[in-house]
Amino acid sequence: MSGYKKLFEPIKIGKVEVKNKIAMAPMGILGLATDKGGFSKRAQDYYIERAKGGTGLIITSVTKIENxxxxxxxGIIVCTTMDPAHFINTTSEMVERIHAxxxxxxxxxxxxxxxxxxxAMLVGEPVAPSAIPNYWDPSVTCRELTTKEVEKLVKMAAESAAIAKVAGFDGVEIHAVHEGYLLDQFTIGMFNRRTDKYGGDVMGRLTLPIEIVKAIKKVNGQDFPVSLRFSIKSYIKGWNQGGLDGEEFVEKGRDTEEGLTIAPILEKAGYDAFDADAGSYDAWYWAHPPIYQKHGLxxxxxxQLKKVVNVPVIVAGRMDLPELAEKTLEEGKAADMVCLGRALLADPAWPNKVLEDRPEDIRPxxxxxxxCLGRAFEGKPLCCAVNPACAREVDYGIYPACCTKNVMIIGGGVAGMEAAxxxxxxxxxxxxxxxxxxxxxxxxxxxxxEFKKDNERLLDWYKTQMNKLGIDVKLNTEVDSEFVKANATDVVIVATGSTPIKPNVPGIDKDNVVTATEALLKEKPVGNKVVVVGGGLVGCETALSLAMAGKEVTIVEMLPELMSAGLPVPHMNRTMVLDMIKLHNIKTVxxxxLLEVKDGAVEVIDNNFKRTTIPADTVVIxxxxxxxxxxYNEISGKLPKxxxxxxxNRARNIMYAIWDAYEVARTI
Known part of the structure; x- marks a missing residue:
């Protein structure tokens, strides 16, 4: 474990000692709750796997205190009080196994x-501290909670913490003065317009989180730890509008100054740790940072928070690079403990692999x-794009085959490498x-x-695993049907990938027309004025790449919105790309x-048959x-297996390439 000593030092949260400084961030397990509000078997196995992988502190998914x-x-969200006996029954053995x-x-x-x-999640109308618009449907106004209802929430929080203690949990984390959820809405002036004891000035708006921690401590005792999920800054530019890093805007939510002001007040009230981050639903790409955000954001x-509080500060935010996590703890200026979220979905053994000094084996x-959250939006269970066994570890793991077979894989893209x-x-x-x-x-x-370097880390990981597993890789070897038939093995897996589609329009074969692949790899020159034809995710990312390189870029899209066709782009990724497009002055048509590619221009046509000419040195398709x-078509039906x-099979994304390969290869 040379080089990673700080990560594996113990730490205390209140009176509870944790064996190392690695925590699992709280992430929704939508689709893994029972109808009575308990943890399903898949949810239990999911958390146990992360404990087995070496995580010191597991912070569970969001659990409702009442329904x-x-x-x-x-069945959407776990709930302690829907059926307390059922909740204890589905968690107590899980907790015992985690403690093992x-x-x-x-x-x-x-x-x-x-x-x-x-x-769609609700039975009835949404509620809020005040009558404010619903985030997802602003035409819906939330019902303002009564004072008695808020007081009942305090009571239910204490009751839920008592149930957690009976089930064997080592502490609770309050969700949340964070991300713009209900408790956070009470603390932010933009959302809280109340005139009772739960509104008014900053101290009035802090009444609810203060009453909650005091009620829990009264029920469970002062030694029972209560941490707080805490967003230091909201990054809200306006209703349903977030602000990017480096962008100048007036903070409408909680600014950093207010965050640093209220933290010591909340510490004094009894919170034993701050699980700290930033963001809100209005700026969801801060609370759930996509690939475009920096590591350690x-x-x-x-x-700044550590300068004003004395209890441990736990930090998430793409802390999945072991060297970054270790350096942060070593310096001791920004965190006392690191929190890993999606890193533990991708690789539940992250801590053990770091401890064993083999970080190159961590699947990024x-x-x-x-x-993960993209599937939640589609009503599907939690999983992971690069780890198909996530949240179905027991049922969908990799087990030794009963007999060894010779497997021929044709194609060395992500699907071929995963199958191998x-x-x-x-x-x-x-x-x-x-x-x-x-x-x-x-x-x-x-x-x-640079904003896609995590994909490079995934590629490097695959190359490392292929080498360590001794897979016979033959590069510069094109395989045809005759070769396959002559060298037929027990199993043939065709992973020959996909090729770019080119629209059949006049001028498409001109020298100034390139594919997104050719532009990104600099295989062909790209001029100063660029028109990107296609506003899907690849087109938008390519446009950003070129704009960041100083090009004047226009995106032409046949649909009314960018990234609106094909596989859904998860909300936080999509909104960040759209905001980045605005920030980098990329024009959208x-x-x-596309009607025709001309010399130095393209001609486009709208739904009303109006033609427009756009100057273009280069056209990116x-x-x-x-x-x-x-x-595949040549050999299918002629050879078994x-x-x-x-x-x-079907051009989609990295996740489905990996999932296809995993499904087939694990059953050979």
Missing amino acids: EIEKMHP YDSKIFLQLAIGFGRVAAP YLPLTE CVGCHDG RVAALRGHKVTLYEKTDKLGGHLIEASVD LNNS SVGLKPNKCL VYTIGDA
Whole structure:
């Protein structure tokens, strides 16, 4: 463990000692709750796996303290008081098993969602401190909670903490003076217009979180730890509008000065630690940072917080690089403990791998949100784009095959590499053929920009695993159907990827027309004035890449909105890309299609057949990808056990390329 000693020093939160300074951040386990508000078997296995992986402190998913004042459909969110006996029954053995690994576990208690509750989650109307618009549907006005209802929330918080203690939890975390949830709404003047004891000036607005911690301490004793999920700054530019780092705007939520003012007051009230971050639903890309955010993005704020409080400061915010986490703790200026969220979805053994001094084996999170919160938005269970076994560890793990087989994999993109990795782990003999001189496929161009370097980390991880598993990789080897038939093995997996779609319009073959791949890899020159045809995620990211390089960029999209077709782009990623497009002065021409590429310009046409000419030195085509299925079509039905995976099956994204490969390879 040379070089990572600070991470593995013990730390105390109140009177509870944690074996190391690595915490699991609280993340929603939507889809993994029972109808009675308990933890499903999958949820239990999920937390136990992270304890087994070496995490010192696990902070659970958001758990509601009641389901009457803010009533949600059963099975969405865990709830302590819906059926206390059932809750204890589904958590007590989980807690005992987590303790067997010398890990501690805090139950995160949610006072409510308030204005940020999606109407589809609710039975009835949304509630809030005051009559303010719902975030997801601003045409809906939230009902203002009565004083008696707020007082009942305090009582239910204490009751929930008592239930948690009976179940064996080591402490609770209050959710949250953070991210714009209900309790945070009470503390922020923009949302709280009350005139009773829970409103008014700053001290009035802090009454609710103060009463909650005092009530819990009264019930469970002063030695029972209560941490607070705490956003130092909201980054709210306006209703449903966030502010980017470096952007000048007037903070409408909690500014840093107010955050640093109220923290010591909350500490004095009895909170034993601050699980600190920044952001709000209005600036969700701060609270749930996508790949475009910096690693350690909260550290400048938590450094200021540590100067005004004496209890431990726990910091998340893309702290998944071991060297960053260790350096932060070593310096001691910005955090006492690091919190890992999606990093532990991607690799539950992150702590053990660091402890064993093999950080190169940590499977990196790529900040896509496709497998975690993106799936939650689609009503699907929590998982992870790069770790298909996440939250289904027991049912969907990798187990040794009963007999060894020879597996031929054609294509060295992410799908081919994942299939090779999983098949090799199961004990099969794997040979992978790649026609170019590099592994990676589309992951290569998806890694070139500084804001996409986590994709490069994923590619490096795959290369490391392929090497360690002794997979026979044959580069510069193009395989045709005759080769496959002549060298047929037990199993053939075709992962030949996809190729860019080019619209059939006049001028498409001109020298100034390039694909997004060619532009990103600098395979062809790109002029100063650029038109990107296609406003999907790849087109928008390519436009950002070129704008950051000093180009004058226009995006042409045939639909009314950017990133509105194909697979859904998770909300935090999409809103950040849109805000970055504005910040970098990228022009957008919507409801228009490419009609013709001319010398020095493109002609587009809108839905009313109006034509417009846009100057362009270079035209970048980014209208999608089509599967390269030629080889598969030639051998399918002629050989047994032939599979097609990833983009060769259906062009989608990194997550589905990995998931296809994992599903096939784990059953060979």
